[in-house]
Amino acid sequence: MTMRNIYVKNTPLAEARKKWHSALSACGFYTKVLTETVSVDDCLGRITAEPIFAHRSSPAHNASAMDGISVNFADLAAASEASPVILPPEKFQQVNTGNAIPEGFNAVVMIEDVHFLDNGGAQLHMPATPWQHIRTIGEDIVATELILPEGHRIRPIDQGAMLATGVTTIPVQRKPKATVIPTGSELIQPDAAPKPGEIIEFNSRILAGYLQDWGADAHRHKPVQDDPDLLRAALKKAAAENDLVVLNAGASAGTRDYSASVLAEIGDVIVHGVAIKPGKPVILAIIDNTPVVGLPGYPVSAVLTMRIFVKEMLAKLLNHDLDQHGHIEATMSRPVHSAMGVDEFVRITLGRVGQTLMATPAGKGAGAVMSLVRGDGLLTIPAGNEGVGAGEKVSIELLRPKAEVDATLVFIGSHDNILDLMANQLHREKPFTRISSAHVGSMGGIMAIRRNEAHMAGCHLLDEATGEYNIPFIKRLLPNVPLQLINLCYREQGLMLAKGNPHNISGFSDMVNRNLMFINRQGGAGTRLLTDKVMGDLGIPPEQLAGYDHEEYTHMSVAAAVASGSADAGMGIRAAAMALGLDFVPVTEERYDLIIPALFIKDPKVIKVLELIRTNTMFHQKILALGGYDLRDIGQIMYQQN
């Protein structure tokens, strides 16, 4: 019987790499002959496996470069304006551009400079230099010269050069054949609606895509159930038919995790468990000389471990630099703690605010695919470090081109659904502007402005004492920052409730009286302050409201909790309730403003935002369609501080 493997080791990364690469060398992976012959017509993007030499010279003959006549230059030596030379018909011959120069001639005179005579002769007013207007044999390239070195990715111009010299087929690197095998009985196809516990299978699409990007001919196997017999059969077949196999999930210690034990039965497990985060349960194995990399099931762990182990394998095998966008130096906006003894890979968002490129750690969850969709780079914290401090300079591996990072407007603060519309609209414009938005609440936005980490912050903070929005907080917390406060919208805040309001909730008192479950926003969020004010006005202490301590970070996450039934009500904006088809009981209208430091008010990215909100009526229509918005002051300066 195949046993569950509960002993995942913690091999240091450097040691795991060393073991793996010596096992790969021993099984001949790096010395595989990966060559095939393809026609030059079909070789675009392929990589030359050998140097390519010209078969013939180009041009293959001495060719006229102009329309005119071919002559012997010596015959024109005495020609001048004052005493032109007349050539009899046998002393010249008409040629067109590209024609071979006839025997006995060594220069071409352009037709514009020839005066043809009625007797068939040609009158010429200038001497000629030897070989003028002639492209000599091999002017472009001479037979046997090198056209392309080996290891070169073929471009259209390269195809032309090869064909011009008579090269019609060439040896190129055969793409290593790879198969991705997803495993797990819970996996379903994306077009099926998941029942509880079922998961849409999407990892194999990601993993095969990266393998393709890195030069492999990658295929996807259909998901294999958690059954050792099925897994064994699939792995044996894949190992026999491929240069590389990627197995996904079942790598750790669950009751249905068979990857490691099956691999140990039919092959050699070189390493199971590496001291990295994420990606600890990775398995590095070899079946009959074919490497099999068992990646953890969580998508982020799978992608990052594949980058660590598989990318390097392919780079070495294909002798290619796969470091796409390079590294960049940035300054940490906040500290990241990391366990000693573990190499940690941290997803990073980058933003250039003023002179400094700030690096901010992005989502942590190993299942958070969006953290890599939005992420700009990766920070590696080596095993010997306990982390990095705020303000520390770090090297970030870029996940997107530097130009895109530089085109990023950094928005930090309270979340509003208008931001998605704004991000989309600005991305459509040329040159595009990206918005990177961190939803850390209104107070978090103010702090980011104070630390000079954001171009703008979204804010809706109600001052209980004055009933005024935002301005008292700015005066108190940003007293020395020249800035403008610009209105984005007024929006309805209220209780988001399950569709049809099954508990017949009309306000907070009903929640308390019927002991229903609330879902709250994090401290520092404007919506949290509003909740506290409304509860205070009603005289409801927090401990009387079940779920008060359960916090989410955005309106949409609160709406999602209500939609799923894990909470009966949560405070949020009408647009979020409408987006998920929830009921909504309005509590108040609030003002949502943008804080923009004077330093950035002339930044082209900020100008774009202001133009959009002030002048684009289509954009206004789209906002109003979200529901619960009033745009009576959109784009107005509500307050200015010099």
Ligand SMILES: Nc1nc2c(c(=O)[nH]1)N[C@H]1C(S)=C(S)[C@@H](COP(=O)(O)OP(=O)(O)OC[C@H]3O[C@@H](n4cnc5c(N)ncnc54)[C@H](O)[C@@H]3O)O[C@H]1N2
């Ligand atoms: N007791 C222990 N538990 C866990 C350990 C451990 O060392 N001891 N390691 C944890 C770590 S770290 C990780 S990472 C995960 C990896 O576990 P598995 O490789 O066994 O992966 P699964 O449990 O099968 O799946 C995890 C997660 O990912 C989803 N998944 C799997 N395949 C796909 C796919 N093709 N497409 C989309 N999503 C997929 C799967 O449904 C699960 O939700 O183990 C920890 N536990």
Ligand code: MOO
């Ligand atoms: O370390 Mo696991 O790979 O979190 O995700």
